[in-house]
Amino acid sequence: MIKLRDTDAGVGATNKRNILQAAEKCFAQFGFKGTAVQKIADEAKLPKTNVLYYFKTKQELYVAVLEETLSLWNSHFDRATVDDDPAEVLAAYITEKMEVSRTHPQASKIFAMEIINGAQNLTGYFDEEHAKWMEGRLALIDQWIEVGKLPQLDGEYLLYTIWASTQHYADFSAQITRLRGRKMIKADFETATRQLIQLVLGGCNLPVPSRYIENIDVE
Amino acid sequence: MIKLRDTDAGVGATNKRNILQAAEKCFAQFGFKGTAVQKIADEAKLPKTNVLYYFKTKQELYVAVLEETLSLWNSHFDRATVDDDPAEVLAAYITEKMEVSRTHPQASKIFAMEIINGAQNLTGYFDEEHAKWMEGRLALIDQWIEVGKLPQLDGEYLLYTIWASTQHYADFSAQITRLRGRKMIKADFETATRQLIQLVLGGCNLPVPSRYIENIDVE
DNA sequence: CAATTTTTTGACCAAATGGTCTACTTTTCT
DNA sequence: AGAAAAGTAGACCATTTGGTCAAAAAATTG
Numbered sequence: 396m397i398k399l400r401d402t403d404a405g406v407g408a409t410n411k412r413n414i415l416q417a418a419e420k421c422f423a424q425f426g427f428k429g430t431a432v433q434k435i436a437d438e439a440k441l442p443k444t445n446v447l448y449y450f451k452t453k454q455e456l457y458v459a460v461l462e463e464t465l466s467l468w469n470s471h472f473d474r475a476t477v478d479d480d481p482a483e484v485l486a487a488y489i490t491e492k493m494e495v496s497r498t499h500p501q502a503s504k505i506f507a508m509e510i511i512n513g514a515q516n517l518t519g520y521f522d523e524e525h526a527k528w529m530e531g532r533l534a535l536i537d538q539w540i541e542v543g544k545l546p547q548l549d550g551e552y553l554l555y556t557i558w559a560s561t562q563h564y565a566d567f568s569a570q571i572t573r574l575r576g577r578k579m580i581k582a583d584f585e586t587a588t589r590q591l592i593q594l595v596l597g598g599c600n601l602p603v604p605s606r607y608i609e610n611i612d613v614e
Numbered sequence: 615m616i617k618l619r620d621t622d623a624g625v626g627a628t629n630k631r632n633i634l635q636a637a638e639k640c641f642a643q644f645g646f647k648g649t650a651v652q653k654i655a656d657e658a659k660l661p662k663t664n665v666l667y668y669f670k671t672k673q674e675l676y677v678a679v680l681e682e683t684l685s686l687w688n689s690h691f692d693r694a695t696v697d698d699d700p701a702e703v704l705a706a707y708i709t710e711k712m713e714v715s716r717t718h719p720q721a722s723k724i725f726a727m728e729i730i731n732g733a734q735n736l737t738g739y740f741d742e743e744h745a746k747w748m749e750g751r752l753a754l755i756d757q758w759i760e761v762g763k764l765p766q767l768d769g770e771y772l773l774y775t776i777w778a779s780t781q782h783y784a785d786f787s788a789q790i791t792r793l794r795g796r797k798m799i800k801a802d803f804e805t806a807t808r809q810l811i812q813l814v815l816g817g818c819n820l821p822v823p824s825r826y827i828e829n830i831d832v833e
Numbered sequence: 834c835a836a837t838t839t840t841t842t843g844a845c846c847a848a849a850t851g852g853t854c855t856a857c858t859t860t861t862c863t
Numbered sequence: 864a865g866a867a868a869a870g871t872a873g874a875c876c877a878t879t880t881g882g883t884c885a886a887a888a889a890a891t892t893g
Binding site: 431444447 | 879880881882883
């Protein structure tokens with residue numbers, strides 16, 4: 396009998412998770428070429444050879460990290476339909492994406508660098524799934540326009556604006572931190588989120604759902 | 615007499631420009647660590663030693679390239695005053711930034727990677743000038759709000775949104791190209807620019823200046 | 834317990850790469 | 864023309880680094 400160990404427990408799985416986490420940190424900070432396997436090993440407190448035991452090559456480890464970050468693209472927007480309210484859906488989408496930027500900035504940075512460098516490692520799966528997803532979402536936006544829930548606009552550029560504006564807070568955090576003199580904390584993200592929602596929905600002639608309006612200065 | 619040659623002509627200056635251009639191309643595609651000096655030399659069609667003759671170290675060359683990209687940040691927005699119309703100023707600013715993304719995508723990518731990696735090479739000058747610039751622009755936005763030309767909003771997040779949304783078309787071009795199946799051409803940039811202006815100004819409750827409204831489908 | 838598989842490690846290697854040294858050629862200046 | 868400065872270029876070197884190997888240790892299995 397051959398025993399395939401596919402459990403998440405055990406020494407192997409623990410080490411793998413450990414290595415992936417260390418790798419994510421390093422790749423986000425120094426990029427693929429800038430990260431030495433030795434560095435990842437140090438970060439994971441393992442000898443380098445041990446890292447190469449779990450991931451045969453640095454590239455394989457990088458792709459594994461990259462693939463983990465792709466799961467962050469999932470959101471409720473994926474399953475919205477024409478019956479939903481675009482104001483609610485878009486506001487929620489922006490909120491979710493801002494939350495990813497706040498809680499997973501490293502993953503966002505790795506993804507950004509991968510794209511900037513030509514997305515050589517994002518072939519196959521991501522390409523197809525992502526394009527398919529895009530197609531579906533653009534169709535939904537067109538439906539919203541048809542039924543009068545949205546003004547005439549190009550969904551493509553709307554989505555790019557949302558991606559860019561939300562991911563910016565993760566990817567460009569170094570610039571933001573220097574400009575403000577301090578790191579953005581959770582409260583700052585909430586303000587930024589509120590304002591971004593106001594801007595995007597306003598730009599789409601949509602009313603901002605009350606839940607996304609600051610309820611502090613109401614006197 | 616010592617003659618300091620500071621002209622832009624001459625073999626030296628030509629070579630320097632040549633090298634800087636080759637370096638920009640390489641750094642944008644492979645990042646700092648990922649770019650070998652030999653590669654830049656090949657691109658510039660010069661022996662590696664010759665490159666190191668003009669720029670003592672790879673780092674020095676990189677910083678030189680980086681500093682050139684900073685000039686792209688200059689815009690008419692820099693000299694706007696409270697007497698100007700924010701709708702006009704912001705629309706022009708977005709247009710200028712989109713044009714930079716279209717015509718200098720490599721510079722934008724290098725800048726983006728530098729920030730993502732912590733902006734270690736953007737100390738001193740950029741830090742100070744940039745922070746000072748930001749301070750002035752935020753003050754201007756606040757003045758606009760005071761005189762009722764703009765609704766209550768946080769200028770900081772507004773500027774981040776503009777930067778993010780415009781630079782996105784340069785930095786993430788690989789993703790965009792794959793999603794659409796072809797590269798964005800000038801006409802696409804114009805459409806994207808128009809829509810981004812509409813979104814941002816709409817989000818600020820500003821009317822879009824007629825000049826920025828598509829004048830094709832007017833029947 | 835013995836056999837087998839999985840995991841851990843240090844020693845080592847070949848390729849890539851940033852940078853130096855030295856010598857030669859070309860240009861510029863007086 | 865002749866000296867000095869600027870530019871070109873091959874040979875070379877030390878370091879870094881991705882990856883291999885073999886051997887030992889630990890865990891698992893029959």
